[in-house]
Amino acid sequence: MMADTLQKAFQLRADRSALIVVDMQNDFVRVGAPLEVPDARETIDVHLELLDWFRSRKRPVIFTRFVAGPHPTLMWKWSPQIAPPVCCCWPGYMRGYGDIEGERDCVAVIDELAPHPGEAQIDKYGYNGFHRTRLTDLLVAHAVDTVLVTGTVTQICVEDTARGAFHEGFQTAVVADAVSSYAPDLQRASLQTLAMKYGRVVKADEAMRELEA
Numbered sequence: 001m002m003a004d005t006l007q008k009a010f011q012l013r014a015d016r017s018a019l020i021v022v023d024m025q026n027d028f029v030r031v032g033a034p035l036e037v038p039d040a041r042e043t044i045d046v047h048l049e050l051l052d053w054f055r056s057r058k059r060p061v062i063f064t065r066f067v068a069g070p071h072p073t074l075m076w077k078w079s080p081q082i083a084p085p086v087c088c089c090w091p092g093y094m095r096g097y098g099d100i101e102g103e104r105d106c107v108a109v110i111d112e113l114a115p116h117p118g119e120a121q122i123d124k125y126g127y128n129g130f131h132r133t134r135l136t137d138l139l140v141a142h143a144v145d146t147v148l149v150t151g152t153v154t155q156i157c158v159e160d161t162a163r164g165a166f167h168e169g170f171q172t173a174v175v176a177d178a179v180s181s182y183a184p185d186l187q188r189a190s191l192q193t194l195a196m197k198y199g200r201v202v203k204a205d206e207a208m209r210e211l212e213a
Helices: 038-056 135-141 154-169 184-197 206-213
Strands: 015-024 062-064 094-096 104-105 120-124 146-152 171-181 198-203
Touching: 015 154, 015 184, 038 062, 038 146, 038 171, 038 206, 062 135, 062 154, 094 135, 120 135, 120 171, 146 154, 154 184, 171 206, 184 198, 198 206
Parallel strands: 015 062, 015 146, 062 120, 146 171, 171 198
Antiparallel strands: 094 104
16 A cells, blocks of 8 residues: 555554544435435445444444534535535535435434444544544544544545644554545546555555554
């Protein structure tokens, strides 16, 4: 992988690591979602493997959720779907999707990856999961110094959260086969940039083997 063609700046250690799942929400992942990322559905199985690994070892699992509305912010200029009548990512706004029956809260994590009781969900009002949230404090409370980052969208919320982790002093590994984008070229560029200066880029099976060592 990209980062490992350079040098492993740090080792993944199970007793110091946490999993951060970025924005795997209905309004991004489901069929027909306002900000649909079809490739996000291709990462569900890998997410389930990672979640099982961390949960079975009682390591922290944290979900971020992008939250918007009801009042206009700068974000609306770049994602007009946030505004009415679509109301993308408005908490409590129920929406139907093409791949499941019934309506779902549009900001909720998808059913397949539903957080377990006690697993933190960090609501953010921008791209970076660390910006004006309690994520840093939560990780520090669990004696975490390394985070594995997954989710969608790679070049936006995943990258900004990975950069945020770096700036908060956490060793950061982005899981290449558990992130997704609507633009493969931008995803490749994003992972190359992250691997160059911000952290490691690893595949899930490689990460889990290293964590076991």
